[in-house]
Amino acid sequence: MGGPIESTRPATSDRAELPPLPGAVDGKVVLRLAPFPNGALHIGNARMLYVNDEYRRRYRGKLYLVFDDTIGSEEKRVDPAIFDVIQNDLVLAGVPPDDVFYKSDRIPRFYPWAVRVIERGAAYVCRCPAELLRKNRESGTACPERSQSLEETLEGWEKMLAGAFGPGEAVLRLRTDLADPDPAFRDRVLMRISDLEHPRVGRKYRVWPMLEFSWAVDDVELGLTHVLRGKDLVIEDRMEEFIWKLLGIQGPPFLHWGLLRLREAKIAKSKSFKEVKSGVYDGWSDPRTWSIDSLARRGIRAEALRRFTLSFGLSLSDIEVPAETLYAENRQLIDPTTARRAFVPDPVLVEVEGAPELGVIELPNHPDRPELGRREVVAAPPYWLPRAELERHAGEEIRLKDLLNLKLPLERIAGDATRLVARFTGRENKKLPRIQWVARESSIPVELLELDGSRRTGQGEGSLRSSAPGDVLQFERVGFVRLEDKWKPGTEPVLACFGHP
């Protein structure tokens, strides 16, 4: 007896597991999400969300949302409306944070740290124009300020805080090594001066930390045990570690993953931002943004996004995945419980000569799941049929799915034709092209929002009248759709958003 020894190979039929977190202690893990608040979360942020959340679950730890809302730049401004949008996105994504922090609330905390770094003799106040600073960095040239004494630096720092310098006139720089092989790492800026108005704290502060420095501080102050982030931020690791070493601090370890892009969604957040603001897009939930919100609108479940994202593990390769992979994940989740309905896009009215009276028939809600029940459908000509199919099968015999066969006239359908007469050929279930149909008698207009933002109009079966906003359905031979939240039952047309094939 006993099971055969199949193979010692790891059972990879199950979903790939993320590797264990180094040094993680159950119940003690503290992680963070740090999106820049300039746009809704989108598919590119999903990896950050679910990898962090997965570890939080596994180790029963904490996950903080930390808004990286330092002052930014002219080009990269914080959008105050986005704070709520992001929090809402996290709820939609099924990744609620345990606590929320704003960097802009923490600015004074960075000042003493700056002093600590200065007192180690590892920083100086540089008054070079940005241009020159960059040039010197590239060539590895030291500017005169680099050799200033500790006292001079402290004095300069105090002057920065006191407002003696205008924006761009002075920065606090870390003294790394001008000969560092990585030019990007030479004497990076820690703190700078900005007069821009911050949406949350206004002009309360003039001296702002750079991202890396703020994290060197907050990853310690917030008690993070592990920092998980995209590998585009690896230089931040070095910076943080450099500062910790300088101050004799043991900081959390870093883990990374590569860039994840959806082939269909190469859009930049900034572009979406523009289109959302200008009203070209229908808000952040416009399918063209590929935001988390827009995916929810399309009936793509958070669980599908989670599985999709985690399937890539912590791989460091930069990848580009077709959306079809995400759709497959979602289909697996929703197909077994999703009711089928008829929807005829770009419909043409077709009379059927010699058709028997059928009245009202019953059809199953799902072809393989009788437990999902049945619905009543009126089966009486004339029928709405999809124009594209009528054109493709002109002169041929076709079958109205689940109903009857008919022969289409040979004539070509004029572009604006609205009526056609076909001939009944029988009810026998023959192997014929099958198309969806809706009897005019009980049809209801439907407007389907497509992924490119366009709207397709058509006729849906009468049973849609008893559907509710938020329902996910399959329009047979069209795809999975979700009825729009803004649709009010009892009104026409029914509003639906296309999900995926």
Add this chain to the structure above:
RNA sequence: GCUCCCGUAGUCUAGUCCGGCCAAGGAUUCGGCGCCUUCGACGCCGUAACCCGGGUUCAAAUCCCGGCGGGAGCACCA
């Protein structure tokens, strides 16, 4: 140009740290068949990969060297 990272089938991934059970597993896609009523699901079958060249070794996807290819960073942005 400099720095770092990556390179397994069409796509993604497991395996690479600790060489042999990997003539390479899974998912998805694609093709065929079935389920006689979907361009969906399900079932079966099939196609298909270790970037290249050297080296070490009885043995290399796995270790070493050298190429090539791809990505990211080189902001007083995040």
